[in-house]
Amino acid sequence: MVMGATHAVSGAVAGLLAAQVLPPEWGGPTSTAEVFTFAGVCAGAALLPDLDTAQSTVARSFGPASWVLAKGVDEVSLWYYRLTRGRRDPKRRGGHRTLTHTALFAVAISTAVSALIVAFGQPAIIGTLFLTLGLALRGLAGGWAKRNGWIAVTVAAAVLSVLTWRWYPDEVGSRALGVAVGLGCAVHCLGDAITKEGVPFLAPFVPWRGRRWWEFQLPSMLSIRAGGTFERAILGPLLTLAAVGLALWAIEGVPAAVTDALGEWQALR
Numbered sequence: 581m582v583m584g585a586t587h588a589v590s591g592a593v594a595g596l597l598a599a600q601v602l603p604p605e606w607g608g609p610t611s612t613a614e615v616f617t618f619a620g621v622c623a624g625a626a627l628l629p630d631l632d633t634a635q636s637t638v639a640r641s642f643g644p645a646s647w648v649l650a651k652g653v654d655e656v657s658l659w660y661y662r663l664t665r666g667r668r669d670p671k672r673r674g675g676h677r678t679l680t681h682t683a684l685f686a687v688a689i690s691t692a693v694s695a696l697i698v699a700f701g702q703p704a705i706i707g708t709l710f711l712t713l714g715l716a717l718r719g720l721a722g723g724w725a726k727r728n729g730w731i732a733v734t735v736a737a738a739v740l741s742v743l744t745w746r747w748y749p750d751e752v753g754s755r756a757l758g759v760a761v762g763l764g765c766a767v768h769c770l771g772d773a774i775t776k777e778g779v780p781f782l783a784p785f786v787p788w789r790g791r792r793w794w795e796f797q798l799p800s801m802l803s804i805r806a807g808g809t810f811e812r813a814i815l816g817p818l819l820t821l822a823a824v825g826l827a828l829w830a831i832e833g834v835p836a837a838v839t840d841a842l843g844e845w846q847a848l849r
């Protein structure tokens with residue numbers, strides 16, 4: 581799998597892009613605050629699928645609570661893998677990179693989050709923000725999170741989620757947070773699929789040669805090494821630049837100001 585920071589930044593880029601195209605009737609963001617919230621949730625959700633092994637860095641995000649959760653998700657994933665395994669799928673001892681790395685999971689969690697927000701409103705919104713923004717902190721400020729430990733991450737996530745909720749109280753737009761979570765999970769899978777390991781994105785619905793858990797993967801010539809030079813020197817910086825550019829563009833008034841400035845510059849020539 582690629583590094584946590586790469587997952588989180590690609591989630592932010594996808595969130596910022598989606599925020600531009602998602603229609604307001606579907607809960608698409610209509611203000612700068614909503615765009616940033618949508619992107620932040622998407623960035624954190626892009627780490628969510630790795631909460632399926634207690635060995636991942638994300639599993640340590642919220643201390644013992646997330647560790648136990650990751651253990652549980654690992655068990656459930658393994659159980660589901662065994663239940664749906666095709667006759668040629670290999671035997672597995674752990675559930676990492678199975679259930680949470682599928683389109684099924686992305687759609688299911690997206691639907692579940694939206695349903696919870698519609699049913700419970702405020703507590704569900706704050707809960708979603710808390711979990712995803714905490715993960716986003718872990719991914720985007722990994723050095724800080726490591727130095728200060730999980731209690732600091734948890735406190736920061738709690739403060740951030742309440743502040744964001746107060747800053748962003750639109751109930752209609754909040755339903756789109758489910759979409760942001762699902763999108764983040766899908767982007768995570770895309771990230772894992774470009775490394776040598778691959779992901780069983782369509783499992784268990786599309787059997788192929790006796791396997792239901794076959795993995796999407798780039799040809800080995802094109803696939804990248806997780807944490808390798810390409811990721812650190814090219815992919816990471818490019819994604820970061822894209823995220824910063826899109827974030828600036830999302831600020832109310834900036835696109836108009838840029839268009840004006842370009843017009844003036846044209847007139848001067």
Ligand SMILES: [Zn+2]
Pocket residue numbers: 581629630677681768772
């Ligand atoms: Zn993964």
